[in-house]
Amino acid sequence: MIDALHIEANANVALVKYWGKADEAANLPATGSVSISLDALKTTTIMKQGAGPNDEIWLNGESVGTGVDRIQSFIDRVRTMYVGIGPVHVISTNSFPTGAGLASSASGFAALAIGINRLCGIGLEPADVSRLARLGSGSAARSVYGGFVAISADGDGAAVPIDVDMTHWPLTVLIAVTDTAAKSVGSTQAMQRTADTSPYYAEWVQQHPADMIEAHRSIAEADFDGLATVSIRSCMKMHAAIMAARPPIIYWNPGTMAVVNAVEGWREAGRRVFYTIDAGPQVKVICHQDDVAVCNRELAQLPGVRNVIESGIGGEPRVHWSYSR
Amino acid sequence: MIDALHIEANANVALVKYWGKADEAANLPATGSVSISLDALKTTTIMKQGAGPNDEIWLNGESVGTGVDRIQSFIDRVRTMYVGIGPVHVISTNSFPTGAGLASSASGFAALAIGINRLCGIGLEPADVSRLARLGSGSAARSVYGGFVAISADGDGAAVPIDVDMTHWPLTVLIAVTDTAAKSVGSTQAMQRTADTSPYYAEWVQQHPADMIEAHRSIAEADFDGLATVSIRSCMKMHAAIMAARPPIIYWNPGTMAVVNAVEGWREAGRRVFYTIDAGPQVKVICHQDDVAVCNRELAQLPGVRNVIESGIGGEPRVHWSYSR
Numbered sequence: 001m002i003d004a005l006h007i008e009a010n011a012n013v014a015l016v017k018y019w020g021k022a023d024e025a026a027n028l029p030a031t032g033s034v035s036i037s038l039d040a041l042k043t044t045t046i047m048k049q050g051a052g053p054n055d056e057i058w059l060n061g062e063s064v065g066t067g068v069d070r071i072q073s074f075i076d077r078v079r080t081m082y083v084g085i086g087p088v089h090v091i092s093t094n095s096f097p098t099g100a101g102l103a104s105s106a107s108g109f110a111a112l113a114i115g116i117n118r119l120c121g122i123g124l125e126p127a128d129v130s131r132l133a134r135l136g137s138g139s140a141a142r143s144v145y146g147g148f149v150a151i152s153a154d155g156d157g158a159a160v161p162i163d164v165d166m167t168h169w170p171l172t173v174l175i176a177v178t179d180t181a182a183k184s185v186g187s188t189q190a191m192q193r194t195a196d197t198s199p200y201y202a203e204w205v206q207q208h209p210a211d212m213i214e215a216h217r218s219i220a221e222a223d224f225d226g227l228a229t230v231s232i233r234s235c236m237k238m239h240a241a242i243m244a245a246r247p248p249i250i251y252w253n254p255g256t257m258a259v260v261n262a263v264e265g266w267r268e269a270g271r272r273v274f275y276t277i278d279a280g281p282q283v284k285v286i287c288h289q290d291d292v293a294v295c296n297r298e299l300a301q302l303p304g305v306r307n308v309i310e311s312g313i314g315g316e317p318r319v320h321w322s323y324s325r
Numbered sequence: 326m327i328d329a330l331h332i333e334a335n336a337n338v339a340l341v342k343y344w345g346k347a348d349e350a351a352n353l354p355a356t357g358s359v360s361i362s363l364d365a366l367k368t369t370t371i372m373k374q375g376a377g378p379n380d381e382i383w384l385n386g387e388s389v390g391t392g393v394d395r396i397q398s399f400i401d402r403v404r405t406m407y408v409g410i411g412p413v414h415v416i417s418t419n420s421f422p423t424g425a426g427l428a429s430s431a432s433g434f435a436a437l438a439i440g441i442n443r444l445c446g447i448g449l450e451p452a453d454v455s456r457l458a459r460l461g462s463g464s465a466a467r468s469v470y471g472g473f474v475a476i477s478a479d480g481d482g483a484a485v486p487i488d489v490d491m492t493h494w495p496l497t498v499l500i501a502v503t504d505t506a507a508k509s510v511g512s513t514q515a516m517q518r519t520a521d522t523s524p525y526y527a528e529w530v531q532q533h534p535a536d537m538i539e540a541h542r543s544i545a546e547a548d549f550d551g552l553a554t555v556s557i558r559s560c561m562k563m564h565a566a567i568m569a570a571r572p573p574i575i576y577w578n579p580g581t582m583a584v585v586n587a588v589e590g591w592r593e594a595g596r597r598v599f600y601t602i603d604a605g606p607q608v609k610v611i612c613h614q615d616d617v618a619v620c621n622r623e624l625a626q627l628p629g630v631r632n633v634i635e636s637g638i639g640g641e642p643r644v645h646w647s648y649s650r
Contacts, residue, residue, distance in 0.1 A: 199532045200525040200565060207524045229572075236573040240525060240565035247554075248561040253586055254579035254629055261578055303628065304579055 002119050004048040005322035009111040010314030011041035011096070011103035012142050012149065013173065013284045015231040015276055016215045017238040020195050020205060022153065027134050030195075031208040032153040034162070034215040035142045036286075038173055040311030042095045043107035047115040050087030058091045074109065074136040078116055085120045096309065097180040103143075103278060105187075109136030110143030114317055127158040134158075146315035148219055153208070166313065168222035170289035175282060175309040176299050178255030183280040190242060190249050190279055197246040204241040208234075224288055228267070228274035231286070235276045242279070251280050255304025259283040262302055266295065327444050329373040330647035334436040335639030336366035336421070336428035337467050337474065338498065338609045340556040340601055341540045342563040345520050345530060347478065352459050355520075356533040357478040359487070359540040360467045361611075362639030363498055367420045368432035372440040375412030383416045399434065399461040403441055410445045421634065422505045428468075428603065430512075434461030435468035439642055452483040459483075471640035473544055478533070491638065493547035495614035500607060500634040501624050503580025508605040515567060515574050515604055522571040529566040533559075549613055553592070553599035556611070560601045567604070576605050580629025584608040587627055591620065 012035040020030035050056060057064040057071050064071060071090060079085045090112065094104045113133035117124045124132060126144060134141035134157055141159040142149040148162035148169075185193075195201050211234050218226035242249045256277065263275045263285055272288035273295055287295050292310070300308050337360040345355035375381060382389040382396050389396060396415060404410045415437065419429045438458035442449045449457060451469060459466035459482055466484040467474040473487035473494075510518075520526050536559050543551035567574045581602065588600045588610055597613035598620055612620050617635070625633045 199528045199562065200569070203524045203528060232573060233571060236575075237524065237569045240569040244525070244562045244565040246558060248557060250561075250582075250585060250589065252577075252582050254583045257575075257577050257582045258579045260575060264575065 001049070001121060001324065002322050003325045004046065005115060005118055006320040007045050007047070007111045007115050007317060008320060009043050009045075009107045009114065009143050009317035010037045010039055010146065011043070011107040012037045012139060012314070013103065013276060013278065014139065014142075015227065015286075016208075016211050016234045018138050018151065019238045019241065020191050020201065021138075026157065027138055028157050029138050029151060029153055030205050032151055032212045033139075033142065034148065034150045034212065034219070035139070036148055036171065036173070037143065037146045037314030038103075038175070038311040039314035040095070040175070040309050041103065041107060043092060043104065043111045044095070045090065045092040045108070045111040045115055047091075047119045048089040049119065050089050053087060055087050056089045060093055070105075070136065071108075071112065074112060075116065077135060078132065082120070082122050085116070088116070088119065090115075097177070103139055105137035106139035106143040109133045109140035110317060112136060113140065114144060114319070118319065118322060127156075130158040131156070144317060146317075147313060150212075150216070152212070162216070162219055164219055169219075169313070171313055172287050172289060172292045173311045173313075174285040174287060174292070174296055174299055175311060176255070176259045176285060176302070176305045177282050177307050177309065178253055178259070178304050179281045180306065183251060185249050187279045190245075193245045193249065194242050198241050198244045200241040200244045204237060207237075224272050228272075228286075231276050232274055239277060251277070253281040253304065255302070255306070256281045256283055258302040258304045259285065259299065262298065271295065326374070326446060326649065327647050328650045329371065330440060330443055331645040332370050332372070332436045332440045332642060333645060334368050334370075334432045334439065334468050334642035335362045335364055335471065336368070336432040337362045337464060337639070338428065338601060338603065339464065339467075340552065340611075341533075341536050341559045343463050343476065344563045344566065345516050345526065346463075351482065352463055353482050354463050354476060354478055355530050357476055357537045358464075358467065359473065359475045359537065359544070360464070361473055361496065361498070362468065362471045363428075363500070363636040364639035365420070365500070365634050365636030366428065366432060368417060368429065368436045369420070370415060370417040370433070370436040370440055372416075372444045373414040374444065375414050378412060380412050381414045385418055395430075395461065396433075396437065399437060400441065402460060403457065407445070407447050410441070413441070413444065415440075422502070428464055430462035431464035431468040434458050434465030435642060437461060438465065439469060439644070443644065443647060452481075455483040456481070469642060471642075472638060475537075475541070477537070487541070487544055489544055494544075494638070496638055497612050497614060497617045498636045499610040499612060499617070499621050499624055500636060501580070501584045501610060501627070501630045502632050502634065503578055503584070503606045503608070503629050505631065508576060510574050512604045515570075518570045518574065519567050523566050523569045525566040525569045529562060532562075549597050553597075553611075556601050557599055564602060576602070578606040578629065580627070580631070581606045581608055583627040583629045584610065584624065587623065596620065
């Protein structure tokens with residue numbers, strides 16, 4: 001039996017957006033998604049067999065209370081699925097703001113799913129680990145792989161890495177952080193409200209598969225402009241569906257708009273760059289390698305941009321070490 | 326025959342939004358609308374019988390070239406509808422930025438329709454003047470009246486004043502100007518692109534009548550909160566439909582978001598205030614009388630807000646003088 005291990009997993013950003021659940025209990029997505037892994041946004045998790053009677057969970061240096069916590073709920077759920085999982089200790093740390101729309105749940109639950117599988121000897125294959133991570137967070141299913149990753153809405157709920165020659169995709173993601181506070185409405189609640197009350201939700205789901213096809217085609221053909229167009233479209237359609245909910249949910253702030261307006265201007269000026277926004281006010285600016293330096297410099301000077309995190313495309317999660325008695 | 330006259334008409338802001346055309350040639354709206362007149366945003370127009378062979382048109386102190394101009398096109402169209410209209414001189418001045426999403430076409434074409442009807446002795450009744458103004462701009466049909474005004478999507482295309490005791494509605498509109506430049510995409514073109522390419526356009530039109538009913542009920546019952554809720558909902562649904570067009574149209578800038586976020590905070594804090602945004606980056610903040618002073622002070626200090634225009638509810642257009650030889 002493994003006694004302890006150390007895992008690192010990257011967050012990811014969806015270019016074609018997942019928004020809405022087809023099955024609440026199984027956390028199955030109503031829309032597919034295509035993402036890229038971000039090597040600058042990491043969760044580092046150390047897991048150990050527990051000594052006392054209960055789990056112990058530390059997140060970003062603070063002990064997490066039991067009961068209502070998402071991490072605790074996840075572990076309890078895994079315990080109902082696989083017998084013989086004793087108390088565990090989890091020490092998880094994010095390299096970036098938590099709960100602010102920077103996909104900390106993606107890297108966090110990916111690391112946790114990989115860790116508990118190894119630590120407790122469950123013996124799942126990667127696709128099953130992806131499905132397990134999904135129970136914690138829909139986007140975590142993608143973070144068990146690196147590079148470009150997709151989830152199909154009509155598949156088995158596991159993410160699939162997209163096999164592509166990454167030398168054709170020298171992308172850098174500039175993460176414009178416009179607010180480090182936790183977002184106003186959490187994704188799960190916001191998805192529910194969108195599905196229940198937005199007049200645009202049904203169309204959002206129905207017209208989504210065309211964007212999936214377009215993204216897969218663009219990636220296969222190394223068509224930067226095609227990927228940019230479908231990514232912006234998917235982002236705007238998602239936020240439009242969200243803000244039409246009752247009452248409206250508005251994730252954007254002045255800094256968000258400053259970045260969006262700037263990137264639209266850069267695109268008109270011929271720079272190979274586009275943006276995407278998850279549930280939250282931060283903007284991810286995806287740049288072709290040649291345009292990174294100038295975009296980074298100008299992004300940092302925009303009013304409302306607190307800092308810019310420069311990220312390459314991340315690889316697979318890594319188990320740095322594991323220790324067996 | 327009248328030789329010259331001087332008209333003043335107010336712009337208006339729609340609380341339930343008109344967006345999309347049911348009939349392009351007749352400029353009939355696909356959605357109804359409910360507006361309030363703004364006494365601080367005025368067009369002053371002087372019209373005279375022309376001396377030379379052609380019309381002469383001056384807008385904001387500059388001579389307008391013939392041919393492509395909207396005002397010239399409108400006059401030419403009126404000439405095809407009613408015989409015997411000779412050359413006219415139009416000198417029109419707005420008290421506020423033109424073409425920036427502050428409804429200058431509403432007050433402008435309302436004044437023009439009223440003026441040409443009088444000057445040329447066409448003899449139209451008010452409802453017909455409203456329909457005539459509509460051919461210049463959909464929102465101009467409402468500016469031929471004061472106070473609360475409605476247009477039904479299934480009516481005859483004329484606006485109708487809403488008969489309401491205005492003492493129950495001590496409203497002030499604070500117009501937060503965040504950019505004085507002309508907007509990036511004109512309303513007519515943006516409506517067309519939304520109707521042609523937005524996946525949400527059909528739902529926007531279909532779910533609109535419920536908002537009209539809710540607005541009429543709120544106004545009749547002097548229900549400020551009800552009017553605020555339906556106004557915000559209609560605004561967000563409209564902008565959502567627009568930004569989901571292909572390519573997306575984004576009218577908002579950092580100042581727009583600063584105002585929206587601030588007003589959302591004020592509402593949570595119990596202030597009787599709401600916002601609406603037309604096609605453009607400006608935000609109209611509608612306040613109950615008791616909350617005007619503090620909102621005005623705080624609005625003016627928001628980053629991205631260039632100036633705040635305070636407006637009461639406007640009355641009917643006025644013909645200040647007319648001169649007959």
